[in-house]
Amino acid sequence: MATRTRRSQRRTEALSRQRIVEAAVQLLDAAGEGGLTFRALTERLATGPGAIYWHVANKSELLDAAADAVVAAAVALKPAEPPGAPPGEIRAVALGLFDAIDEHPWLATQLAMQLSRSPWGSVTTRIFESIGQRVRALGVPDGNLFTATSALVHYILGAVGQNAANTRVDGLHVDRGEFLDAVSTAWEELDPDDYPFTRAVVDQVREHDDREQFLAGIDFVLTGITALHLPSGQACTPPAA
Template sequence: MKTEPPRTERRADALSKQRIVEAAIEILDADGETALTFRALAARLATGSGAIYWHVADKGELLAAATDEIVARVMTGIVPEVEPRAAIRAIALGVFDAIDAHPWVGAQLTREPWRPALLLVFEGIGGRLQTLGVPERAQFDAASTLLSYVIGVGGQNAAHARMARDEERTDRSAFLGEVADRWSALSASGYPFLRHVAAQMRDHDDREQFLAGVDLIMAGIAAIQ
């Protein structure tokens, strides 16, 4: 009696767009943007490239979808009822931490400003500024300034982390100490300020300094009449 070979079941659930995006995030986090290819993605998902193209047109769309997913996680974690200033700080720090954990996100946020990721952050900040009573004429400038600061500093922090990894600098304290020593050795007449704050460079915490910047911007916004 002839026995038919077992039929292979379709793995529709494993090949959903959500699963593809999650696999792309894993590759991006592990090896960076250059490692994200449809061949690498197909290998990770144990499928063919054609099944991926059914859900995603190209690498650009995939990168955008991965960024949207990361930022959506941040925004979902913001409690709607929280006081507006606290909400803005939470959004800012959430995006900062997301870029720190996923360095490729920073570049993507500025690459396509019409994507949901950036719109969610912009709306989250701008809506809270409206609630705080910021004058209408200043709302766009205030929200844009905060957004630029969050993405810019977050991206800069991620770039420094990548550089440290590339140069195999695993001890952040040692790196900051080296910078502080260089500042302390500068000419007193040419660089009096840098010499004065060298100790603060040695001991500062990136997240605390980032939030201090948010607070400074918010103080300026609060002064607008």
């Protein structure tokens, strides 16, 4: 009996929650949310369902844990990477989330769901804390911190979510260049009298870089925060290239 207990403990320790979450992320990356089943997970980990249920109660908890693990890695800044000033760190965190959702397309849906259904959860609070600390470091008054941070977070999640959606159709990856070319070609055929602006920016749509456009949006929001809430003379200028 003692031997059986020790073996069970060793199996539980070997099959850690971290290993389960890592395997879940791999399944989500390969086949999306539909591909994450406990049966697929047990096959990947070469274990029984009971060992997995020891660590996670259900698929919902597993999705939350997978999203949290990816987000935690995305917002963790390495000391030598970003510029020390808060604007540079905000851009680095935002770009980390952009790249994470680009690499893990399923994450966009999970973030949107968690932001609306459980804003008290670890994923939402982790993102708000990471951005909010740096907004405070900018010198934004306490009474405006929530609004300024919310504007940044909503822009980040909305933009990266849209970018992820534009790279996949019916769950299949779409070449970004081909997608932009198709959009531009369709816009070129619009009536110039009804859509003068849309026709005028066709070439910009076809040739733009998603990451550069995303960071430009961050700069727009930071410039607005500077103008509204920071003492005159302070600016959130982009770091030198």
